[in-house]
Amino acid sequence: MEVSCLTLKDLISPRHTRIDLAAEDGENAQKENIFDQSRMTPKTPMKNEPIDLSKQKGCTPERNPITPVKLVDRPLADPWTPTANLKMLISAASPDMRDREKKKELFRPIENSEQNDAFPDSVQYDMVDDGTVDEFEKQRPSRKQKSLGLLCQKFLARYPSYPLSAEKSTISLDEVASSLGVERRRIYDIVNVLESLHLVSRVAKNQYCWHGRHSLSQTLKNLQEIGELQKYEEQMAYIQHKEQDLEYKSGDCKKETFPDSQDRQLLDFSEADCPSAAANSRKDKSLRIMSQKFVMLFLVSKTKIVTLDIAAKILIEESQDAADHSKFKTKVRRLYDIANVLTSLGLIKKVHVTEERGRKPAFKWIGPVEFSGNSDNPKTDVPTSAALPELKRGACAQHQTCANGKQRFARHASFNTVQPSEGIKRKVSSEPNSPHRERQACIVGSDEYCSKMINLAAVCRQKMEKDTKSKICATETILNSSRNPAIISPFSVLPDSGDSDFCFNPLPHPVFPVAHSDMSHLSLPNGMNGQVLQTPILAASKTENGKTALLPNQPFVYLPSASLVMLCGSPQESLSRENLLTTEEKCNRSPEGQASPLKPQAAVFAVNCHKRSSQKCASLSTPAASIEPAAKRKTMEHSDVPLSLVLPKKPFEPPDVEYPRGSNCASNVHLGAFHLDLGTPAAADEAGEEDTTKPLDSQDQEKQSQNRDLEDPSQGKEHISQENTKQPFFPQYLYVQPAAGLSGFNFLFSANQIPGAVGLSASQLPSLSVPCVVVPSTALAPFPLICSPAITNPLSSAPAGSFPNTASTNFSMPGLTSTTPVFIGTTAMVTPKTSKIPSVDPQQPVPSAVHLSPVFGRSCNTVKLESPVCTGPPVTLLKLQQPSAAPLTPKSIRPTHHEAFFKTPGSLGDPIAWKKNEGNQTRNASSVQRRLEISSSGSD
DNA sequence: TCATCCCGCCACAAC
DNA sequence: GTTGTGGCGGGATGA
Numbered sequence: 016m017e018v019s020c021l022t023l024k025d026l027i028s029p030r031h032t033r034i035d036l037a038a039e040d041g042e043n044a045q046k047e048n049i050f051d052q053s054r055m056t057p058k059t060p061m062k063n064e065p066i067d068l069s070k071q072k073g074c075t076p077e078r079n080p081i082t083p084v085k086l087v088d089r090p091l092a093d094p095w096t097p098t099a100n101l102k103m104l105i106s107a108a109s110p111d112m113r114d115r116e117k118k119k120e121l122f123r124p125i126e127n128s129e130q131n132d133a134f135p136d137s138v139q140y141d142m143v144d145d146g147t148v149d150e151f152e153k154q155r156p157s158r159k160q161k162s163l164g165l166l167c168q169k170f171l172a173r174y175p176s177y178p179l180s181a182e183k184s185t186i187s188l189d190e191v192a193s194s195l196g197v198e199r200r201r202i203y204d205i206v207n208v209l210e211s212l213h214l215v216s217r218v219a220k221n222q223y224c225w226h227g228r229h230s231l232s233q234t235l236k237n238l239q240e241i242g243e244l245q246k247y248e249e250q251m252a253y254i255q256h257k258e259q260d261l262e263y264k265s266g267d268c269k270k271e272t273f274p275d276s277q278d279r280q281l282l283d284f285s286e287a288d289c290p291s292a293a294a295n296s297r298k299d300k301s302l303r304i305m306s307q308k309f310v311m312l313f314l315v316s317k318t319k320i321v322t323l324d325i326a327a328k329i330l331i332e333e334s335q336d337a338a339d340h341s342k343f344k345t346k347v348r349r350l351y352d353i354a355n356v357l358t359s360l361g362l363i364k365k366v367h368v369t370e371e372r373g374r375k376p377a378f379k380w381i382g383p384v385e386f387s388g389n390s391d392n393p394k395t396d397v398p399t400s401a402a403l404p405e406l407k408r409g410a411c412a413q414h415q416t417c418a419n420g421k422q423r424f425a426r427h428a429s430f431n432t433v434q435p436s437e438g439i440k441r442k443v444s445s446e447p448n449s450p451h452r453e454r455q456a457c458i459v460g461s462d463e464y465c466s467k468m469i470n471l472a473a474v475c476r477q478k479m480e481k482d483t484k485s486k487i488c489a490t491e492t493i494l495n496s497s498r499n500p501a502i503i504s505p506f507s508v509l510p511d512s513g514d515s516d517f518c519f520n521p522l523p524h525p526v527f528p529v530a531h532s533d534m535s536h537l538s539l540p541n542g543m544n545g546q547v548l549q550t551p552i553l554a555a556s557k558t559e560n561g562k563t564a565l566l567p568n569q570p571f572v573y574l575p576s577a578s579l580v581m582l583c584g585s586p587q588e589s590l591s592r593e594n595l596l597t598t599e600e601k602c603n604r605s606p607e608g609q610a611s612p613l614k615p616q617a618a619v620f621a622v623n624c625h626k627r628s629s630q631k632c633a634s635l636s637t638p639a640a641s642i643e644p645a646a647k648r649k650t651m652e653h654s655d656v657p658l659s660l661v662l663p664k665k666p667f668e669p670p671d672v673e674y675p676r677g678s679n680c681a682s683n684v685h686l687g688a689f690h691l692d693l694g695t696p697a698a699a700d701e702a703g704e705e706d707t708t709k710p711l712d713s714q715d716q717e718k719q720s721q722n723r724d725l726e727d728p729s730q731g732k733e734h735i736s737q738e739n740t741k742q743p744f745f746p747q748y749l750y751v752q753p754a755a756g757l758s759g760f761n762f763l764f765s766a767n768q769i770p771g772a773v774g775l776s777a778s779q780l781p782s783l784s785v786p787c788v789v790v791p792s793t794a795l796a797p798f799p800l801i802c803s804p805a806i807t808n809p810l811s812s813a814p815a816g817s818f819p820n821t822a823s824t825n826f827s828m829p830g831l832t833s834t835t836p837v838f839i840g841t842t843a844m845v846t847p848k849t850s851k852i853p854s855v856d857p858q859q860p861v862p863s864a865v866h867l868s869p870v871f872g873r874s875c876n877t878v879k880l881e882s883p884v885c886t887g888p889p890v891t892l893l894k895l896q897q898p899s900a901a902p903l904t905p906k907s908i909r910p911t912h913h914e915a916f917f918k919t920p921g922s923l924g925d926p927i928a929w930k931k932n933e934g935n936q937t938r939n940a941s942s943v944q945r946r947l948e949i950s951s952s953g954s955d
Numbered sequence: 956t957c958a959t960c961c962c963g964c965c966a967c968a969a970c
Numbered sequence: 971g972t973t974g975t976g977g978c979g980g981g982a983t984g985a
Contacts, residue, residue: 157983157984158959158960158961158982158983158984159983159984161960161961161962162959162960162961163960163961188974198962198963199974199975200962200963200975200976201961201962203974203975203976204976207975207976220969220970220973220974220975221973221974301975301976301977302976302977341978341979344979345977345978345979347958347959347960348959348960348978348979349977349978351958351959351960352960352961355959355960376958376959956985957984957985958983958984958985959982959983959984959985960981960982960983960984961980961981961982961983962979962980962981962982963978963979963980964977964978964979964980965976965977965978966975966976966977966978967974967975967976967977968973968974968975968976969972969973969974969975970971970972970973970974
């Protein structure tokens with residue numbers, strides 16, 4: 016938006032200037048001006064008047080100034096299209112033009128084109144004749160000036176970001192193209208991307224309707240949910256790991272399970288169900304869909320950073336396209352196109368991720384992370400079905416058809432990345448916003464694919480709901496999950512595929528000790544989330560009574576805030592965990608295991624969180640996931656720009672896999688599952704099938720993985736950290752993801768913990784009577800409160816039921832703003848070790864706190880985040896990779912309450928945001944395993 | 956050399 | 971058959 020605004024100004028100004036100049040200045044200027052006008056009127060009188068323009072103009076201030084001119088310009092452009100470029104160039108050659116243009120550099124290209132067009136050929140030619148050609152060439156708009164991004168900005172400048180309903184204007188591609196002096200083809204590129212976000216919709220041939228950003232939030236929200244269902248995060252993590260592995264191996268990596276799964280999905284979507292495979296295939300490849308998927312990657316990503324190569328790989332996989340290099344290159348090209356538009360929209364920005372290999376181009380999501388009610392009310396704002404291009408196109412219908420056919424899919428593969436099914440749609444529809452959602456669903460998934468995804472989400476939700484209803488079941492499931500790694504499998508989305516569609520559902524709720532109610536919300540609809548959370552928490556809770564009671568063990572209660580992630584570890588926890596473990600014996604809480612789990616756990620959490628997408632639960636999921644994710648996020652945020660992602664070469668799976676059994680079998684399980692998932696990120700879904708279907712295997716795998724982890728001392732830094740985490744004690748700490756913009760990580764340490772480790776002195780922090788130390792908000796991103804269960808008062812956020820113990824005392828703190836994080840922990844909860852956690856030292860071995868520790872362990876992986884965003888010094892983030900079992904499951908917490916209280920500007924936002932975060936985090940968790948070093952050069 | 960991505964051919968779909 | 975769409979990748983540009 017902002018960008019666009021700026022752009023608009025710029026654009027406008029230039030023109031104005033021109034105009035003014037023309038009028039004021041000399042004739043030279045006049046030429047241009049004259050041109051424009053003359054052109055406008057004469058050439059395209061028709062065009063000039065286009066409704067769009069007029070409307071647009073009227074609508075926004077920007078327009079006001081601009082539009083009029085533009086109108087004029089447009090007409091001019093029209094005629095010229097064929098030679099517009101040439102003319103423009105020529106015109107550019109003119110000194111006057113140059114000067115002016117120089118001033119206007121940014122917009123020049125377009126303007127020039129327009130203006131140039133205006134100039135009489137004679138003039139241009141003259142210029143050329145004069146030998147200005149050289150100059151012309153010199154001035155010839157540079158490639159940058161012609162960039163799609165710039166073009167898009169100009170395009171956006173023409174329309175108000177938030178047009179009044181009445182204002183909705185139609186967009187004539189021809190006009191726009193002519194006015195902008197570009198080929199229509201270029202406009203298609205822009206419009207397709209905009210359409211994917213529902214900023215515009217196709218009305219008719221060559222006609223699009225401008226909707227503005229009203230529905231953007233909703234669209235993003237939907238995309239996020241879908242992305243979570245898709246397990247994109249996991250996929251990304253998987254791919255990253257794969258890459259790393261490959262690097263190791265230097266071998267070729269061919270698609271692994273993951274891809275396959277995706278491919279399958281794709282196939283299913285595009286071909287199987289769809290009537291016209293060809294059409295579908297084409298649609299699947301459409302820029303619009305790619306754009307949506309690309310956006311999903313961001314929304315799901317914990318770090319909010321997506322590298323082009325990974326995105327391309329994911330897209331390729333999904334599209335079933337051969338992974339051959341050419342395809343990859345093509346995808347990357349397309350992604351550049353999309354990225355340019357998204358950048359112009361101010362949704363992403365380019366950054367560089369430094370990996371072991373080197374620097375990789377990447378993009379960071381700078382758009383809204385949380386999608387709360389949204390300004391865009393989908394309901395109101397959302398463009399009507401008519402507006403939805405896709406719908407118009409009948410995509411919905413197709414989807415439906417497909418969906419129907421695929422329902423099974425959803426169920427079977429339900430876990431597969433996306434399998435939309437009728438159920439999903441239903442769900443969507445069923446949701447509060449049903450109407451809206453449906454649309455969106457259609458919209459989002461313009462393709463069947465999308466619809467399927469939606470369906471899946473819906474299904475997940477339903478299941479989630481069911482699960483919530485049958486918490487008991489959940490507990491059981493949890494137990495089972497603990498037993499069966501498979502169930503826990505991160506991708507659990509499907510986990511139960513075999514069983515029920517979403518086994519995890521139950522888990523989530525029960526899992527989160529916090530408040531079920533809340534938790535339930537939080538609880539990830541998806542098995543993943545739920546699972547993750549469950550693992551740690553659940554175990555605890557279960558052990559306790561099956562109550563979802565907040566983990567007594569857990570020192571802290573996680574308050575759902577997108578930004579926050581809290582990890583708790585404490586001896587107690589360990590105990591509880593042990594209890595859990597006992598239950599989980601299966602999990603094998605190997606001594607080590609406990610610690611190790613972190614990674615997986617984190618991942619798991621993340622995963623779980625993700626899945627919940629459909630539900631608001633997402634927020635819940637986030638919590639768990641949030642832990643790691645949060646870190647990641649922070650890292651990401653911090654590192655707005657250049658990020659160095661160091662991924663542990665080792666397949667994160669095993670390493671991660673280490674299940675901190677100790678903490679919780681469940682967690683472990685989850686982890687394991689997660690690993691599995693990681694192993695087959697994309698496959699996760701499928702894997703889900705396999706894994707889920709093969710719980711035993713998965714379990715075994717998990718165990719193995721755990722064992723591996725344990726075994727693998729090396730497992731990398733992460734391991735170390737994890738191992739640390741393994742330590743019986745869980746460091747209690749709270750990780751707060753910085754809200755967007757937050758630079759540093761926020762850690763919450765228990766008072767017991769050694770603040771020093773963190774560098775924060777307890778004294779410095781305002782200490783609540785609570786044992787926990789509060790970290791300065793400044794350093795910390797704003798985050799929600801966290802309470803240790805120990806505290807008697809149940810957190811407000813936490814459902815009382817869930818956390819009987821939790822002290823809510825502080826929570827209510829109205830004063831707390833997102834910015835002011837408050838942590839409450841029971842000292843008891845905190846173990847000295849916990850101090851480690853805060854461990855600034857990423858490497859510091861984190862006691863393998865059962866739940867939390869694991870996270871730390873990983874988190875320990877120092878992630879250097881330089882978040883450009885972060886004003887603060889670059890922060891080394893510890894990857895909180897896993898919120899190990901313990902972790903709280905802030906997710907569960909998710910309760911709206913929390914939100915209300917804590918909503919912080921950035922983080923808190925919607926449960927969805929949570930979900931996102933969670934999802935991201937969880938997914939990132941996989942990545943977490945890897946080190947994520949983000950060196951973001953400064954803030955952007 | 957590599958990242959970026961403009962450009963326009965051309966296939967497919969919609970009239 | 972014409973026009974609208976948009977996939978695709980060659981190859982230019984810039985760092």
